[in-house]
Structures are given as structure tokens and as C-alpha cells.
Amino acid sequence: MQAWCFICFNGSVMPDTPHIHRSAAAASNPLAQEPLPKIGLSPEDLAQMYRTMVLSRTLDERIYQLNRGGKAAIFGSAQGHEAAQIGCIRGTDPSRDHYLIYYRQLTAMLALGTTPLELLLGFLAREGEPLSMARQFPLHGAHPRVDLFSFSNVVATQVPQAVGVALADRMRQEDRVTIVFFGDGAASQGDTHEGMNFAAIHKLPVVFFCENNRFAISVPLRKQMAVENISSRAAGYGFPGVTVDGTDMIAVYEAVSAAVARARAGQGPTLIEAMVYRLLPHTTDDDHTRYLTKEEIDLMHREGDPIPKAAKLLRDRGLLSAAEEQTVKAEAQRTVNEATEKAEAAPYPPVEEMYRHVYSNSSGPSGKGSQ
């Protein structure tokens, strides 16, 4: 019987045979060596992407601290997903495109312009939280400036919803693309199938962006599916599916740019599967040592952390000196510290606020009686 290696993500590991992991370098994108103009990113773009990744990591670590200190109720960390999210957002146009995200999307939210303060107000459930008025779990609700929303914790509900968003654009003949984010867990849901099938039938401008971190909480891929890649399912719907190294921001950017161009050209949807590592447990309430060995966890951090990889990419191109690397970290730390102070000083929303927005006519506490 074949065994699976979750690091290499394949089923070819033979029991009782010494296994050498497929190195990250071997799987890396040849485009990483291409001159910048060819890939459509300027040196400043790359530097900006790197800064956002570092900011995301810094904020991520702070939220963990706040959770462990009893201040932030829950958090599904994005550590390990940063390159996939920044690469994806960079391949889209936030001034017109739609984003339906899920809960592990801290980097995407920063890349789309929500501030660390706005996000921390959410994690601490404070007044002024702009996405859901602190009614929802952090990162859920609607972005105040970009057309981004996330209603639910029921995974994959956003997939048919995204298809509907794209359908509306098609009906009005508006040139906008819808990007829907989900994980490998959501790929098993019927809603994912139904949404992809409908998008294919109508050739809708949707990018299905799967961040495959190899685990649905604790359930590994080999117990979620019998095929090696989620992207292979796209063929069953009649549109392209590609798997990319999700720890390589340029590879992800390239794949998403191509999918967005395809959607804008009226050629229909694309499924992109970005292979990433979830460096921390599913959420602050999970403990991944229950289902991963120490060796696996160490290996994952060594091979799969996108931030050192991005730093190396910039250094190799002469875009980041050791001193600049320290400056980027220090700036991120200062930004997050300031945001934390402000967020912690904010009050909780008053109780009366909870009665609003149930119906179009429930405007305040008087809405209590209107059901």
C-alpha cells in the first residue's frame, strides 16, 4: 500500500523505504528567475508585497499573543498562506473586482487595504469594527472600501454566492472579475461543485482560488480525496485548473493574472490550487501536535515558510539589504503596536446596537418589536 507524504503532497511514498522530501527549490517556479518586466511586477511591487507579508506575519503573531492573554477570542492564523494571498490579490484589480473570502485571510485583507487597527478592532470585538460591527467572528462581514464580503463559517457557501456575483456582472455587461477563496476542506462541499458547474455552463468571470494547506483541521488530504490535486477536478467541469507553489508569490501572481485575463476575455472560470503549509494549528483553539509529529512540524516550517523565501527572492534581485529587512520588520512592529494600543482602548459596542440591521426597517432598539 502506498503511503502519503503531506510535505511532498504525493502518494508515492513507500512504507519501510527511506523517503527524501521533494525540495522546495525543485518545485519552485522558473518564472522566479525571469526579468521583472516580463512578469509585470516592478521592484516596488515586489517590495510592497514583501512588506505586506511581513506586516501580516507581525499582526498574526500579535493576535496570537492577544488570544493567549485572554483578549482575542479566536483566530485562524494565516501563517504560511501569506505568499498565496498576496500573490493572488496582486493579480487582480481591487478598484473593480469582487472578493469573497474565508476566515484564514489576514494577508488578503491587508493587501486589500483594511488597516491593522480595523482588523484588531475585529479580533477584540470593539466598537468601530467596520466589517460587521463586531457581530461576527473577525474577518467576516463586508469591507468598507473594496467589494469584499464573507458571511459565513459554513465552508463553501461563498462559492455559489461568488458565481451569483459574477452572474450579475455578466447580466449588466460589467467588466469585473470575482475571486472566491476557499480551502481544501471546502473543496469537498457540494456547494463547491454546484458553483463551479454553473460558472462553467455560463462561462462566468470567476477565479476559484483554493489555498490547499493539506488539512481540514486535522483531516489530511488522503482522507479528503482520492486524487492528488484538487485542480484536476476543473477538467470535469470544462475549465482549466492549475496547481501552483503557494509559497512562491510570483508563481501565484502569474497564475492569477492569467486566470483574471482569461475571465476578462470572456473565456470563463479558472481553478487555481495554491499549495501552502498551515504553519500553525487550524485556530487558536486547535493543537496540531495531536495529529502531526514534531519532525513534520519542523520540516513544514523549514520548507514551507513563504516569508524567508520572499526575502531571498528580493535579496537575489538586489532589492533587499539586510538593513532594509530589519527596517521592514521594525516598521511592521511599530504599526502593529500602535494599532493594538488604539484597539485595546476602544469600548465594546453598546447592547442597543445588536437590534439593528435585521430587516430593512429595523433601525434601532425599536426594531426589537418588529421581529
Next chain:
Amino acid sequence: MPTMTVIEAVRDAMRGEMRRDPRIFIMGEDVGARGGVFLASEGFLQEFGESRVIDTPLAESSIVGIALGAAVNGMRPIAEIQFADFVWPAINQLVGEAARVRYGTGGRKTAPIVVRIPYGGGVRGGLYHSQSPEVIFAHTPGLRVVAPATPYDAKGMLISALRGDDPVVFFEHKRTYRLVRGEVPADAYMEPCDKAEVKRPGTDLSIFAYGLMLHYALEAARLVHEQDGISAEVVDLRSLRPLDTETILDSVRRTSKALVVQEDTPAVSVGSEVAAVIAEHVFFDLDAPVMRVAPPEIPPMPFSPLQEAAFMPSPEKIAAAIRELAAI
């Protein structure tokens, strides 16, 4: 004034609103060339074209989920669920998602979808073409749930639903589609989606019903009036969420007796809530316990005709309950 059946009134409302508002479109199984299995959208494909009359794959969750996404992005979709019995796969997109869009985004996003659901029994539909699942939705804050019984209400309430900004679950009783005919203005008009209506005034007791049961209750009220001289008031609930408690309580205050009639099984149902609000607010106005006419607690509903008839409330069963309640 022209007369129409319920299904004609539904079609008339949709056609008029689709002509008026380009944001409105219809999607569902067989709504295109077939015109819907009940012909609610007959002729729509020819008039509005494939982009606004969308035959979907057989996949209810995505019918509602896609409609929801389109609504959040500025459209006004009508999602047709072919039979209420098939709505279960879409419950999550309705109860879990659509109901919470406005609330969960602090009012930044809204989901003005109208989900039309033919429901109800007495049509030899067996276990999977007879169900009345309205209470699932009526339990859900954020949804509006209506069940008009007459052609006039069907048209006026559907127009209101389509012009409103909330998600509406619109229940249409299958047996009323062609059985019930009535006067319907040719022009557009709006009937409120949150108001009950006294369909027959009376003084001895109040009957609360909706859908097909409204017609059975009216028939029963006529019978007991002719045969026993009992004056029964019949209140058409029309809106199941929100319940129009004002109209319900006002009627009970005047008659002092309440009979709730429903086709859904009684435990934890719309009728339970009607009885509860009466007990809560006008208990001391009551001269008798609240009575209910409802089916037995078995899965709705047997296919075999004697059993189906035994399951369904009927004008005769309602009349018997009226006589019993009037005698207290």
C-alpha cells in the same frame, strides 16, 4: 376587474415587475422552455430571453446561493424551488446565509431575493410532493415569510416582495394554483408582506389560517353560519414572519375564542406561535382554551387516498371544531 387563478396572479406579478425592473430575473429548474412545472413563468423565455429566465441545473443549494450572490451584487433575483419538498438542500443558503447578510455586514450588504416555493398537500403528492416546511423559515430572524391564499394577495404581495429590500420566502399552495379564482386588478399594486387580514368578520370566535387552510376555514365558517348560526371570524395570517400579532390579538379580544387551523404538523409550528402570543397577551380575554385543527404527528403525508384525506384538515373537520369551541 379581470379574474385570475392564483398561478395566473403569480405570473402576472412577475411579468409586470420584470417589465418594470431590469434587475429582476428568474432562475430555477425548468423555468425556461417548460415555463416552470406549474407554468408560473410560461412565455417568459420568449419575452425576456435566456439571460433573465435561467434554467438551472438540478441543484437547489446553488439556485439560492447564486441568487443570493447576484442580489448582493445589485440584482433582484426570483429563485424558484420546484417543490417545497426539494428546498432542504437550500436551507443553509437561506437560513444560514441570506437571513444574515444584512445583519452580519452591519447593513453594508443586503440580499433582496424572493424565493418562490410551491408547497402543500391534498394533491396526491405523497411524502415528497406535499410538504409544508414554512416553520423552518418562519423561525428565522432576517427572513420574511409569506403564504398568500388568494389571487389578489398573491399578486400584491409578490410585487411588494420584489420591491422590498429583504429576503422573502414566498409560499404558494399548489392546490390553490388553479382551484382558487378571484378578482385581480390589471395594474400593479402592493399588498403588505407583514400584515394579516380579516377575510370574514365574525363575533363568536376567531379562526387563524393561511394558504389552502384559509379557504377551508372560510368554507367551514359559511357552513356553521348557515347550519348553526355561529358567527366565526376568519383571519388570514398571510405573513408567517413577522406574525401580525396586532391583528391576531385584536380579533381575539373581540371574539374571546381562538381556533388555529394549519396543514403543517402541529408540534412547534406556526400555529404553536399563534397560540403562544394569544396566551401571552390576551389570556384574560379568553373564554375557552385555544383549539387547533392540524394533522397527526406523522411524516406528511401518505400517498394512499383514504390516508391522505385523513391526514389533511377539511372544511368538515374545521366545522366540527368550530361547533365544539362555540359550545364552550
